[in-house]
Amino acid sequence: MEHEPRELLQIMARRFGLLNKNCCSIGNNDISLIQSHILYEIARQHQPSMQQVADTLGMDITTFSRQVQTLIKKKLVKKTPLPEDRRVYILSLTVEGTFVTGAIDQMMNDYLEEVFSFMNDFEKETVMRSLKLLNDSMLKSKMCCTPMG
Amino acid sequence: MEHEPRELLQIMARRFGLLNKNCCSIGNNDISLIQSHILYEIARQHQPSMQQVADTLGMDITTFSRQVQTLIKKKLVKKTPLPEDRRVYILSLTVEGTFVTGAIDQMMNDYLEEVFSFMNDFEKETVMRSLKLLNDSMLKSKMCCTPMG
């Protein structure tokens, strides 16, 4: 059975996406997949602006703006004006947002731990290194994988 | 720099998703990301039914039904009643659909080839094997990555 890179990546990305989709209902909060991505990036980046997160996710800024409004209504995200440049808003998680984001992360990692349980330590290590290598290579590529393509 | 499995996968899946998103405009046809996934799966599966493809993609069948209608209007997909069970429709690509799907595939593979060009043969081989292993493990997992979670 011949496997092209695209096929392997397509199926993996899809499976991971489905996993991600299923991880979004935490307690009372019903979080959409995109919202979970936004939370994840706010947690990961250091005091990001709206534009930064939108770019990272390859989202239209207007769509992003409205999604952030929703997350603020849910009391998961906070928007702070940047003193040095008052056009800019800095995004951060509220206490509840941190909790929800952490819970999603926990669930994802539990699931992934199960996936990795089918491998031995050597395989695990190899897979992790491969993913890192792939990510680095994607970053190096000019035409690939950036929001503007 | 410590990397969790989730972080690596999340970023990779996102980058691949963005790549996929950018690959969808072929000639006059403006194909959405979801439509490109549908085309891909119809090409990949052997005479799939609607339900089969919808399940593979983890999509609601009613949403899927309408997306297929759109693709039929665009003359990219054909729906054929199955003689043995007339509730079922078999999906296939039209000539134009095959062309468009092939063009998208070509573009994706060109991009990925560039990504892999940053690796030597051994690394390439390792990465491919790792992806295969990861896919297999995801398939083995019960709780992970299936449409129903």
Next chain:
DNA sequence: CTCATTACTTGTAATTTGCAAGTTATGTAG
């Protein structure tokens, strides 16, 4: 024949989306 089930479609209403056009703030040129 009846009734449950499966595969798929349509009604409908809510959500999401992105372009265009706006506001406000910053930087730059004269």
Next chain:
DNA sequence: CTACATAACTTGCAAATTACAAGTAATGAG
């Protein structure tokens, strides 16, 4: 200091997407 371009973000709006509920048509089971 006064334009004027640009950047960051928001809103208007119309179109696309979504999913639940309810429908049709075909199959299968009792």
